[in-house]
Amino acid sequence: MKIISLELNNFRNYKHAFAEFDDGLNVLYGKNASGKTNMIESIYLCSIFHSPRTTKDKEMVLIGEAKANINLILQKKYRKHSINLQIDEKGKKKILVDNIPLNRAGELFGVLGVVYFSPDEMKLVKESPQERRRFMDVGLSQQQRSYFYALQRYNKTLKQKNNLLKEWRNNKNIDSMLDVWDMGLAKEGAEIIFKRIEYVKVLNDAASKFHTAMSEAKEELRLTYECAADISDKNELKQSLYEEIVKTRAKDKELGYCTVGPHRDDIKIEINGKDSRKFASQGQQRTIALALKLGEVIIYKNEIGEPPVLLLDDVLSELDMQRQKLLLEMTAGFQTILTCTEFDMNEKANKIQISDGAVIPG
Ligand SMILES: Nc1ncnc2c1ncn2[C@@H]1O[C@H](COP(=O)(O)OP(=O)(O)O)[C@@H](O)[C@H]1O
Numbered sequence: 567m568k569i570i571s572l573e574l575n576n577f578r579n580y581k582h583a584f585a586e587f588d589d590g591l592n593v594l595y596g597k598n599a600s601g602k603t604n605m606i607e608s609i610y611l612c613s614i615f616h617s618p619r620t621t622k623d624k625e626m627v628l629i630g631e632a633k634a635n636i637n638l639i640l641q642k643k644y645r646k647h648s649i650n651l652q653i654d655e656k657g658k659k660k661i662l663v664d665n666i667p668l669n670r671a672g673e674l675f676g677v678l679g680v681v682y683f684s685p686d687e688m689k690l691v692k693e694s695p696q697e698r699r700r701f702m703d704v705g706l707s708q709q710q711r712s713y714f715y716a717l718q719r720y721n722k723t724l725k726q727k728n729n730l731l732k733e734w735r736n737n738k739n740i741d742s743m744l745d746v747w748d749m750g751l752a753k754e755g756a757e758i759i760f761k762r763i764e765y766v767k768v769l770n771d772a773a774s775k776f777h778t779a780m781s782e783a784k785e786e787l788r789l790t791y792e793c794a795a796d797i798s799d800k801n802e803l804k805q806s807l808y809e810e811i812v813k814t815r816a817k818d819k820e821l822g823y824c825t826v827g828p829h830r831d832d833i834k835i836e837i838n839g840k841d842s843r844k845f846a847s848q849g850q851q852r853t854i855a856l857a858l859k860l861g862e863v864i865i866y867k868n869e870i871g872e873p874p875v876l877l878l879d880d881v882l883s884e885l886d887m888q889r890q891k892l893l894l895e896m897t898a899g900f901q902t903i904l905t906c907t908e909f910d911m912n913e914k915a916n917k918i919q920i921s922d923g924a925v926i927p928g
């Protein structure tokens with residue numbers, strides 16, 4: 567799929583801007599703080615509904631204005647779509663696809679598919695497990711709305727359970743209610759874990775190939791899903807998860823929150839059998855992060871049958887020449903929107919100059 571055009575009104579530092587994109591490589595270039603990341607953020611919002619860098623949505627409205635508006639036109643395999651997203655001064659978002667308002671954020675998944683890569687993503691390997699869970703959750707939600715809805719149900723139940731656990735100090739009589747929450751958590755949790763296991767398996771195959779190529783076959787990358795429950799037998803997963811949750815109940819009462827379940831799981835990342843989350847050098851971390859992201863691209867394309875749009879924010883400067891070249895080679899065949907301060911590669915590209923919250927006519 568490809569984005570045809572993007573119009574921004576009162577979004578971040580853009581009063582009004584309009585940009586058109588080509589099929590292949592598009593380069594947003596301009597000085598620091600000109601608005602390149604803001605433009606990438608607006609596209610990401612039209613795909614994932616959440617900003618990749620803030621949870622305070624009202625920050626995205628141009629200071630002094632009441633409402634931000636994003637209009638994106640998208641060409642998919644069989645037809646065109648329009649996505650319209652509005653953010654008001656309270657940070658409330660409204661979204662219309664083909665002029666029809668969506669009732670649930672989850673309905674947006676499956677419209678515009680993106681794979682987003684930024685310097686923050688480079689830290690995927692060493693960051694907290696939360697970032698690696700988010701990586702799986704975004705990848706899976708884009709593939710299957712049912713995953714996103716299971717995650718929502720799980721998180722809601724988890725919140726209720728944690729509230730109850732916090733009450734335990736004053737009210738010791740909570741076990742029968744906990745039984746109810748734990749049953750729900752095991753059910754939704756097992757569904758989430760089940761899908762994540764599959765995802766990590768496919769990701770392992772795709773990412774390890776890229777990694778082997780980038781490390782000149784000296785290193786072998788291995789990804790596995792890490793979980794407190796016994797995941798060796800899928801039929802027993804729900805039961806095993808339930809048992810683990812109940813086993814830690816006493817401890818969780820003391821702590822006031824639930825410590826077992828998919829909200830605590832992780833992707834184990836190894837190179838030649840060594841845990842990269844602890845031991846990888848900075849160079850290795852970047853190579854792995856790049857391999858993971860390229861893997862995400864391949865999985866999306868295979869699952870959905872259409873290539874996602876690649877959003878590469880400021881990543882070239884973080885990579886050496888060899889990896890820069892590999893990344894650009896990989897992006898051939900995908901619509902790519904890339905930001906940088908200066909683009910000095912030989913690649914053919916649609917160059918869009920950004921200056922002070924405006925698109926400079928080229
Ligand atoms: N809500 C907002 N209203 C006005 N300006 C904003 C808002 N949010 C961010 N900015 C401005 O946007 C600029 C940063 O844009 P950004 O896209 O991150 O730059 P870059 O081109 O370096 O990626 C900063 O000058 C910041 O003050």
Ligand SMILES: [Mg+2]
Nearest residue numbers: 602603604880
């Ligand atoms: Mg930037």
